[in-house]
Structures are given as C-alpha cells and as structure tokens.
Amino acid sequence: MLQNVHRAWWVAAAAFLALIGAAGFRSVPGVLIDPLHQEFGWSHGTIGSAVSINLLLFGLFSPFAAALMDRFGIRRVLVVALVFLATGSSLTVFMTHPWQLWLLWGVMVGIGAGSISMAFVATLVGRWFVEKRGLVTGILTAAGATGQLVFLPLVAHLATHYGWRVPALLVGATALAMVPLAWLAIRDHPHKLGLEAYGATPANPTPPEPRGEGNAAAVALGSLREAARTRTFWLLAGGFAICGASTNGLVGTHFVPAAHDHGMPLTLAASLLALIGLVDIVGTIGSGWLTDRVDPRYLLLGYYFLRGLSLMILPSLLAPNVQPSMWVFIIFYGLDWIATVPPTVKLCQDRFGTSGAIVFGWVFASHQFGAAIAATGAGIIRDVQGSYNLAWYIAGGLCIIAAALSIMIRPNPVPEPELVPEEEPEPDPVSM
Structure with a gap:
C-alpha cells in the first residue's frame, strides 16, 4: 500500500519533520529571557x-x-x-557578553532559520504539488506550531531545573539529527526522479525545473525590484509585517515573561504558549483547506480582525492561575496564530506566477521585520512601564489595520508579469 503513495507526500513528510526541528529555536528565546536576565543581569530590551x-x-x-x-x-x-x-545554538553555552548572544543567536541562528522558513515551504510545495497546494502549505506551516508544542514545555522544564544551557544544547542536537533525514528524503524536483508533481495533468502540468543559473542574490533582488512596482506586493507586505509583530515578535517572545509578571509559574506559562501551538495545527491546516476554496483576501480580513480583538482583551486575562477566560483566549488566538500563511502564499502564487516563492520570501521578510520591531519594542515598553499592557493594545490596533490592507488587494486572479531578468535582443542576421 505504501508503494502507491505519491513521492510528493514523502517529501512533504520529511520537510514537516525538518520544520519541527527548526521550530525548536523559535520556542527557546521566550523561555530563556528570565534565566538570562537573572544570570547576566541583561535587561529585557538587550x-x-x-x-x-x-x-x-x-x-x-x-x-x-x-x-x-x-x-x-x-x-x-x-x-x-x-x-x-x-552550531549557533550550541556555542551559546560559552557566551558571557551580549554581543555574543547577538552574533550566535541573532546572526547564525537567524540565517539558518531563515533558510528553513515559509519560503522553503512555498518552494517545495510549488514544485511537488499541483493539487492540494493550500492544504499542504497549511500542514507544513503547522509544523512550526508542532515544534513549538514539542519543545516549549521541555525547554521550560530543563531551564528551570538544569539551567538554560541544557535546552540550548538540546535544540542544537535536534537540528543536527535532522541532517541525515533531509539529505536522504528531500529531492529538489519530481522530474529528477522521473515523476510528475502530485495532481499534475496535461492542462495543469508540473512546474518546470529551475534553470539553476545566475547569481542567486541578483535574482532575489531583481524579484523584489519588480514586485515592488505592484500595489499587491505592498499590501501583502504591510499586512504580513503586522502579522509578524502580533505573533512571533510579541506573543512568541514575550507571552511567557508577561504571564510570569502576573505571578504565573514559568512552566505553566510556557505550557499555555505550547497549547497555542497545538490549537494552531488545527487552525492552519483548516486555513489551508479553506484557501483552496475561498477567496484568500476574505480569509485574511477575518483572521487579522479577530486576532486584533483577542489581543486587546489579553491584559485583563493574565493572572497567577489560568481562568476559564484564558482558555477561551488560548483556543481562539491559537486557531488564528499562523493561519494567515496559506492565503498569503496563495495570493503570491496567483499574482506573481512562477516567481511567487521568491516574492513570498520578500513578503515573509516584512513579517519578520515587524516581528523584530515588536520583540525589541515590547521589551522596552516592559522596561519603561513595568508591564506589557501597552504592547498588547498597540498590536491589537495594528491587526485591524492589517485586515483593511488585505481587503484592499484587487480580486484579480491573473498573475502579475513574470519576474525574470530582461534579456538582450539577439542581433538580426539580415542587418549583419
């Protein structure tokens, strides 16, 4: 029976496991803010x-x-x-100064994680699947939530009982263990195995293999230059920047210390954040299923608007113990955590054609730009005001703006002009 399973599903399964391993790095910072502050005296802003x-x-x-x-x-x-x-995670156990944290956790881990981000998902799905792209995108996106679920409670337990260095080594070892799986199971394109993409038909064929030529940086920058000429790109990028600020940057980084400020035990707060990841598996896969059937602009409108409302009420829910209202928030917010990814990927693929994966990479860059601002900004708000309340209110208001940006995208399913470098015209032999 297994031999009848299309190879695309095995490639997707291997990618799912690799994404789980990479997600461990995104679960660690929020748990380790307080231990690093206590050992080194570094501020929340630092x-x-x-x-x-x-x-x-x-x-x-x-x-x-x-x-x-x-x-x-x-x-x-x-x-x-x-x-x-x-390498970046493991070497942090030797650090003694903030610049080392910035270099290892900031630069090395940032570059490594950026290579296994949503652009990786868009690239893999775009090559291996013609049918069910939205669903598979949702499943692979949920891998990040699954990794968060797996690592967060464990990281919090290890940091509490054995110090922060043990979980840093754990996530480093997990990434290293994924290397053989990635090398053996992942393949670059179905044509290299003599296969067609899942669901490919003569009318809707397998996407062509990339030419593998040219300077990668020039291609990426050229795609940005061309995409930036379109209104769709800026609306997607603006909304996704707010998405990053209201998820990874704020909740993913500061929910645990914010809950701890209200007397909640560190392990319990981390478990709640992990539960958000568990609920998000359902939300993101469901969003992928909906993306194959519903206009993605309407999905983004609903996701951002509801997220904004939930963040505005969060400050009133934080307490030493978990009240029923907090459980409602966890489920409600968790369903929306990264449900925005499948419809955003779909809009990039529809509007920018075969260059959609690279364009989505730039849209995702705006997501992380917003997340970076929120991670530092919320820490500064906490240092200055002694609480995170203002950060939650600002993020909620921004989500309402993101909802408006999403519905302003034109309902045009025709792809934007292909983002390929212009070629010099061949000389006319008659004129030679």
Whole structure:
C-alpha cells in the first residue's frame, strides 16, 4: 500500500519533520529571557534585541534562500541551514557578553532559520504539488506550531531545573539529527526522479525545473525590484509585517515573561504558549483547506480582525492561575496564530506566477521585520512601564489595520508579469 503513495507526500513528510526541528529555536528565546536576565543581569530590551536580530535575519534571508534553492537545490540549502542552526545554538553555552548572544543567536541562528522558513515551504510545495497546494502549505506551516508544542514545555522544564544551557544544547542536537533525514528524503524536483508533481495533468502540468543559473542574490533582488512596482506586493507586505509583530515578535517572545509578571509559574506559562501551538495545527491546516476554496483576501480580513480583538482583551486575562477566560483566549488566538500563511502564499502564487516563492520570501521578510520591531519594542515598553499592557493594545490596533490592507488587494486572479531578468535582443542576421 505504501508503494502507491505519491513521492510528493514523502517529501512533504520529511520537510514537516525538518520544520519541527527548526521550530525548536523559535520556542527557546521566550523561555530563556528570565534565566538570562537573572544570570547576566541583561535587561529585557538587550535580550529582546538579540531576538530581533534573529527575527529580522530570519525574514531577510528567506528570499535569498529561495533563490539559492533554485540555484543549488532544496536539499543542499536545507542541510547547510540545519548545520548553521546546530552550531549557533550550541556555542551559546560559552557566551558571557551580549554581543555574543547577538552574533550566535541573532546572526547564525537567524540565517539558518531563515533558510528553513515559509519560503522553503512555498518552494517545495510549488514544485511537488499541483493539487492540494493550500492544504499542504497549511500542514507544513503547522509544523512550526508542532515544534513549538514539542519543545516549549521541555525547554521550560530543563531551564528551570538544569539551567538554560541544557535546552540550548538540546535544540542544537535536534537540528543536527535532522541532517541525515533531509539529505536522504528531500529531492529538489519530481522530474529528477522521473515523476510528475502530485495532481499534475496535461492542462495543469508540473512546474518546470529551475534553470539553476545566475547569481542567486541578483535574482532575489531583481524579484523584489519588480514586485515592488505592484500595489499587491505592498499590501501583502504591510499586512504580513503586522502579522509578524502580533505573533512571533510579541506573543512568541514575550507571552511567557508577561504571564510570569502576573505571578504565573514559568512552566505553566510556557505550557499555555505550547497549547497555542497545538490549537494552531488545527487552525492552519483548516486555513489551508479553506484557501483552496475561498477567496484568500476574505480569509485574511477575518483572521487579522479577530486576532486584533483577542489581543486587546489579553491584559485583563493574565493572572497567577489560568481562568476559564484564558482558555477561551488560548483556543481562539491559537486557531488564528499562523493561519494567515496559506492565503498569503496563495495570493503570491496567483499574482506573481512562477516567481511567487521568491516574492513570498520578500513578503515573509516584512513579517519578520515587524516581528523584530515588536520583540525589541515590547521589551522596552516592559522596561519603561513595568508591564506589557501597552504592547498588547498597540498590536491589537495594528491587526485591524492589517485586515483593511488585505481587503484592499484587487480580486484579480491573473498573475502579475513574470519576474525574470530582461534579456538582450539577439542581433538580426539580415542587418549583419
């Protein structure tokens, strides 16, 4: 029976596991803010700035990673990224100064994680699937939530009982363990195995193999230059920047210390954040299913608007113990956590054609730019005011703006002009 399963599903399964391993790095910073503050005396703003560097590079490197995957292949880029993650996390156990945190956790882990981001998902799904792209995008996006679920309670327990260095080594070892799986199971394109993409038909064929030529940086920057000429790109980028600010940057980084400020035990707060990740698995996969059937602009409108309302009421829910209202927030917000990814990927694919993965990489870069600002900004608000309340209110208001930006995207399913470098015209033999 297993031999009848299309190879695309095995490739997606291996990518899912690799994404789970990479997600461990995104679960650690929020749990380790207080332990690092207690050991080194570093302020929340100082530690938050390292997270900001990580989030910013995580996004900025994403389109370049997509171009590198076109140039050198998905598998090679993925393996190098996992090695970067393992090295950067493991070496943090020797740090004694903030600049070392910025270099290792900010730069090295940021670049490694940026190579295994949503642009990786868009690239892999775009090559291996013609049918069910929205659903598979949702499943792979949920891998990040699953990784958060797996690592957060464990990281919090280890940090509480054994110190922060043990979980740092754990996530490094996990990334290294994913290297053999990535090398053996991931393939760059179905044609290399003599296969067609899942659901490919003569009318809707397998996307062509990338040419693997040219400078990857030039291709990525050229795609940005062309996409930036369109109104759709800026609306998507603006909304996704707010998405990053209201998820990874704020909740993902500061929910645990914010709950701890209200007397909630560190392990309990981390478990609640992990539960958000568990609920998000349902939300993101469901969003992928809906994206195949509903106008993605309407999905984004609903997701951002409801997220904004939930963040505005969060300050009134934080307490030493978990009240029923907090459980409602966890479920409601969790369903919306990264449900925005499948419809955003779909809009990039529809509007920008075969360049959609690289363009989405730049849209995702804006997501991480917003996350970086929120990670540092919320830390500064906490240092100055003694609480995170203002940060929650600002994020909620921004989400309402993101909802408005999403519905302003024109309902035009026709792709934007292809983002390919202009070629010099061949000389006319008659005139020679």
